[in-house]
Amino acid sequence: MRSMYQCTNKFMYTTVSLYCATGNLPLEIGLLPNLKSLSIHSTAERGEGITGALLDFSHLRYLTHIDLGFNSLTGPIPNSFLAGISDPLRIITIDINSNFLTGTLPASLSHLQRVTINAVNNKIEAIDKKLCSMSEWMQGVVEEAGCDAILCPPGTFNIHGRQVTASDPCQSCVEFPLAYYGHQKCGSEQKTREKQILVKLYNECGGINWKRNDNWGRFDIDYCAWYGITCTRKDTIDSILLGSNNLVGTPPSDIFELKDLKWLWLYSNPINFKFRGIDKAEKLTSLLLDSTGLTSIDGISQAKTLHEIDLRFNSLMGTISPEIFHLDQLESLSLSNNNLLGTISGSYFGKLSNLRKLRLGSNTFTGTLPDFVDNPLLASLDVSNNKLTGTISPLFLNNAILSSYISLDLSSNQLEGPVPRELSRFDTLTLYLRGNKIDHIDPELCKKEEWNKGDVRRFGCNGIMCPKGTYSELGRQSHAGSTCDDCPENPFYGATTCSSISSANLIQLRLCVLFSVMSVVATLIVL
Secondary structure (H helix, E strand, O other), rough: HHHHHHHHHHOOOOOOEOOOOEEOHHHHHHHEEEEEEEEEEOOOOOOOOOOEEEEOOOOOOOOOEEOOOOOEEEEOOOOOOOOOOOOOOEEEEEOOOOOEEEEEOOOHHHHHHHEEOOOOOEEEEOOOOOHHHHHOOOHOEEEEEEEEHHOOOOEEEEEOOOOOOOOOOEEEOOOOOOOOOOOOOOOOHHHHHHHHHHHHHHOOOOOHOOOOOOOOOOOOOOOOOOOEEOOOOOEEEEEEEEEOOOOEEEEOOOHOOOOOOOEEEOOOOOOOOOOHHHHHHOOEEEOOOOOOOOOOOOOHHHOOOOOOOOOOOOOEEEEEHHHHHHHHOEEEEOOOOOOOEEEHHHHHHHHOOOOOEEEOOOOOEEEEEEOOOOOOOOEEEOOOOOOOOEEEOOOOOOOOOOOOOOEEOOOOOOEEEEEOHHHHOOOOOOOOOOOOOOEEEEEEHHOOHHHHHHHHHHHHHHHHOOOOOOOOOOOOOOOOOOOOOOOOOOOOOOOOOOOOHHHHHHHHHHHHHHHHHHHHHHHHHHH
């Protein structure tokens, strides 16, 4: 906003004129005693420009021209707006069109006799009736057309957003529910197209049988109020959130034409999702398709803007698709519980330098555990329930941010050797290592009091893994009640079962069943 101050000085406090400014309106502008003209008109797309509340300018006695159109001002028009104008007969021009202003055009403006105000394309909900009798407002048109000369009422439209002549009234809009005053169109081409896309999604994915389909297909309710749909301040779709809602069939590729779509969540639906055309979704950042029966991700590499992908609990087979590694904006990748195999390539994952969360658990990956040194932001890693072998490298997560909270699940693999001392550089760490072939824990790690949510402070090394010759269901001792119990035959740290105790329990169970049967037989003989 420094340029604004420069302009107020440059124009000697009588005129401020700026284009493409950003940020909030400085309060100081409302204190310039000789200001007559203020123009901060954005030439950018609606939704940009200056933001925040509209100042009341109540201390400006000589202000006659205000142009704040095509910005992002929010909130109501203050009741004290222009209350300080010294001459109520002065001609006042106010342009606040195409913002996000709400509420009522206040009655306090009625002290000004000659006003032309352009407030179309906001979210104005009412016009105070006093304004509708101001005969000299809107260059005298209010005398003939009343409130319509200021703004067309809800449910109507006019190319000007208001009635400007007797022969050009506000017209009814049947196709779209126009909820606010001052519409210039009966829906835009974009809104028409977006509604068509949603209707197609509903028809092709069994909408009538969805668990929830509140308001879907109702043309008297704006689609932004349909269940699972949210919109931007410009009333364009930014999210489709229909997870676990009994969608079936193939979602139409038309959904990728929604130019402001950021979140597409269709998880836990038995659908046949295709990625064809996803390159058109230029703002898509979150795609949740877990538990959808997905068998292929062909075409996903075109979704260049994705930050989050969840593909868990599907039927993906073979090695990880190389298309994944073209998505260099990814921060979260979830591929757990599929039928993936092969090695986990550190060099490939190194291409995803923004990765913060990686879930690869419950597949059949083999080979060694990568060190992920090229993923400095990685803070959550799950490779559990695979067939990884070898040792944990001393360089494992060597470049990770030390201040981050780290969560690692390396459990149920075939990793061997020690837990490396180098992990002690992390002060806060949740570490799951049960069900491997770990044979040593460096004593330095047993001093990390905040590890495993304080269990290392409570139980020392046992808070990381139960020692050799013991076992626990969690593979370690925890504040939740899990203890490390004797089991002499367990040769590794972190065992979760004890075969001798399991066998003894089984024998005991069988004996109990046998005695129960014998008791029943004996009773029958007596009878």
